[in-house]
Ligand SMILES: Nc1ncnc2c1ncn2[C@@H]1O[C@H](COP(=O)(O)OP(=O)(O)O)[C@@H](O)[C@H]1O
């Protein structure tokens with residue numbers, strides 16, 4: 001395996017802080033000067049107590065929100081001063097999202113949900129788009145599920161669809177916010193395996209928020225966020 | 241931007257919009273019913289009023305000229321006052337005797353050449369007493385040039401008996417007059433215009449114009465006989481005309497008065513009340529249209545506002561997957577437009593059916609022309625209304641913070 005430092009840098013955070021304005025005088029700094037670098041092929045777990053700012057950090061990285069200060073580079077593009085159109089384009093091209101509550105769109109079939117990032121990008125999907133979506137569904141073990149509605153499949157299956165959807169654009173960075181938090185241990189285990197497969201097959205950087213320490217232990221890197229700061233960043237290979 | 245790209249991105253918005261609308265079928269059907277009802281009312285009311293007005297105008301103008309050219313009233317001569325003099329004047333108005341338009345042939349030729357005047361017909365008209373046996377009736381003698389007059393008022397189609405013939409001692413009388421005097425075809429009618437000017441004519445035809453006053457009083461003769469009876473040899477008392485656009489009759493009349501130096505009276509002046517009624521009717525229709533339109537717009541806006549809330553999380557997901565604010569905005573604008581378009585198509589259909597039903601089963605007093613041109617117009621307006629009405633909810637959807645929206649349950 002090559003050294004992570006020599007691989008392409010996908011994500012770089014420089015002194016990123018995030019402050020929420022709750023009321024006019026009341027401010028709440030959730031993240032304090034976060035530095036982080038993530039290279040392609042890395043599988044990182046983001047752990048930490050509830051309320052420590054994990055989701056906030058993931059939203060910043062996913063360009064759903066902007067840092068109050070600091071700079072966030074995605075594929076070496078500085079993102080803080082980008083307008084909505086540019087952020088949207090970069091988000092669509094570079095990032096795949098998986099959320100805790102699956103978040104499929106109920107009005108669309110499973111296949112259409114997987115295709116959605118491509119539909120948003122360039123309209124009516126082509127034959128190759130559909131082929132790719134089908135093969136991704138097969139990859140997550142859901143071949144033949146394409147015509148079903150999200151409401152007709154189980155939670156674990158929905159989460160697999162969400163993963164297929166996140167991968168359909170071949171993103172450089174896959175973000176997952178507690179993707180197994182809502183699943184039983186067995187399903188959670190299989191979903192996590194899927195992340196590992198995706199990570200090694202597509203060589204994309206994966207950042208997974210999780211509460212489960214045994215799952216985190218299977219990652220190449222563990223980022224421990226406490227009160228908006230990284231406690232220690234341990235590389236899996238450094239551990240005994 | 242190339243058309244292909246426009247087509248492609250509206251494809252996406254259209255797809256999402258349609259799915260969102262289908263997701264809550266009941267809600268969509270209810271608002272469609274609301275829009276359809278509103279549009280049906282607008283289409284039907286507009287058609288009804290248009291038909292009614294066309295009918296009223298046709299009936300009114302079917303029996304009268306659009307613009308009548310008359311001699312000026314006679315007034316007493318007043319010598320101009322000397323400087324610094326104050327004049328106290330006791331002026332008894334002059335009786336307006338029957339008199340001819342001077343040099344009427346020249347006026348007629350001028351009118352014939354006028355661009356916005358259609359038909360021109362010199363007429364000599366005055367009062368007389370009609371008698372048959374011991375029955376008497378006061379009538380209005382109308383001396384006409386048959387060819388020309390037919391273009392102003394179509395008498396031939398209004399004949400209920402006999403034929404259209406004046407001159408050679410022939411006369412046409414109305415049904416009311418025929419009834420009063422017990423006249424039949426070929427009967428003799430004695431006309432007394434005063435000062436021992438008397439003629440006996442044959443009734444050649446009996447007409448019914450549908451206006452009681454005319455059917456009871458008009459006796460049509462030719463120009464020459466009427467001129468003799470009224471002691472106006474070679475003269476005419478009025479020139480009747482029709483104009484191209486009936487609603488410009490007042491302007492045409494003013495211009496003709498200036499050109500001829502005579503008095504010109506338009507139908508709009510003589511039917512002031514009718515015109516007033518027509519105008520307030522149009523205004524009422526306009527107001528109904530505006531208020532129905534506004535309530536349809538509010539209906540669309542409120543349904544879409546609810547839809548935005550219902551789809552908050554989906555909007556967050558779409559944004560996370562690479563949908564821009566503008567794309568989200570368009571998704572809701574397209575929903576508004578689709579609702580307007582679809583609702584108005586249904587509404588136009590209902591309105592059209594109502595018009596047909598009115599024509600078939602209605603009171604049958606008049607016919608409403610089927611407003612086919614109105615339908616695409618109503619649909620375009622409704623579509624635009626839908627887009628405008630959705631602007632506010634769409635803006636709210638576009639402004640949702642994706643990070644917050646995604647957590648919305
Ligand atoms: N939109 C927001 N406005 C204000 N405060 C927020 C907002 N989102 C999160 N927070 C606060 O930021 C802190 C971190 O939240 P979050 O990132 O969701 O934590 P985690 O995902 O680690 O549980 C919490 O105290 C939370 O109340």
Ligand SMILES: [Mg+2]
Pocket residue numbers: 054055056
């Ligand atoms: Mg969280």
